[in-house]
Amino acid sequence: MAAARDSGPAEPDDDLDALTWAGDEDRARRGVRTAREERAGRFAAEESDRPDDDDLDDDDEPEPADADADAAAPDRTGGPRDAQHDPGALAAAAAPAGAASRALTIASALVYLALTVGWILAVQLTSGGTDVLSALLWQFGEFLAIAAPPLWFVAVRVLVPPGRLGVRVAWLLLGAGLLLPWPLLPVVLP
Amino acid sequence: MTRARVGALVAALLFAVGYGWILFGAISNLVALPELYRALGIPETTPWALLVAGVALPPVLYAGALLLGRRRATVDRVILLAVGLAAASATAISGVAIAAVLLR
Structure with a gap:
């Protein structure tokens, strides 16, 4: 952090300084996701993969193997997996x-x-x-x-x-x- | 032999007694009922399909429970064997009831 502060001009917001890293802006422009963004996306996908909580569902039942495999599978097409990381889209698909x-x-x-x-x-x-x-x-x-x-x-x-x-x-x-x-x-x- | 395997084997043997008792009743019916119907002068009404199904179902349910229980925990195997035994008992009672209705 100190290196980031020393290498450039004064930061616009010191409060946000603790949450950023030098070069984040460049990475974002290049379309590279930060580790925090990756984690957040993965967490959202896992949250939306879970079945709805209700009294009749067994919470201790194992997840279906194919669902886990799908979530963990690499994207072989090389295309973006944003649809799978979109909690709204996943929730809409899981609702029926x-x-x-x-x-x-x-x-x-x-x-x-x-x-x-x-x-x-x-x-x-x-x-x-x-x-x-x-x-x-x-x-x-x-x-x-x-x-x-x-x-x-x-x-x-x-x-x-x-x-x-x-x-x-x-x-x-x-x-x-x-x-x-x-x-x-x-x-x-x- | 692991403790789980021993538990599964003991459960299978204990439940086999219950299935065996239901099978014994079904075989008794298969042997005795045609004789009774013949003595009553109504041999043509012998419910052969019911009698044969009554003999076939307990072993089929027992084998099914054992097959479905493969590579499962002992608790799951016990659940499957209990469900099979209860189903065998229900079908045995149903068989007797249907045979009685067919006689009317």
Whole structure:
């Protein structure tokens, strides 16, 4: 800093002197980014890459590998990466995906809640086991059947990364089909 | 053998008992139900597809849980095995209910 002050005429603003470096103006004119600008751009990109914070999203879930790879990948085209460093553009692109993910979570949670309630009602209509042991095991089976929809939902939420929306939908649809409370069929049928 | 591998193996063996019990019930149904229907004079209504699916599903779900749990933490493997066991139990009860509806 002292060198910068000694080498040129008096600085226009001494307060800003601590934040600048001799030659910054020349570098800016040549289009060279300072390390601080690089850091700021990277931070903005990382901030906008994060999923929206809401109560239904798991904050401790890992980021999808492809998103990290994309952010860390060098620009092979040699072109400017300003669009990726623009928080506004990234937020605009991420908004529909976040909204879709939230809508999927709410819809699937409602479906799986309905399945759980269905199984609670369904096990009232079933009975099994002629002796104590088999009756006990049958009741444990009923408990497992009631627990199956919430377990399936939580497993999909925990084990499928949030970025892989299609995979989540596929597993949730498979679970909903497999875990239909069929013992309610006589009640539903006329 | 690492502690994680031992934990995964113990979990797989413990859950195998549960899956095995459901499979045993399904095999019992596959053997006994056709006999019962024949004795009742309605052998043509034997729900073969349900009986075969009931036998096939527990091992399929168990194998699926083990396959999906590969290269995962022990906790994840336990979650997958528990989900598979719960799903096997739900489908077994569903099979009994559907068979009863088909008899009406």
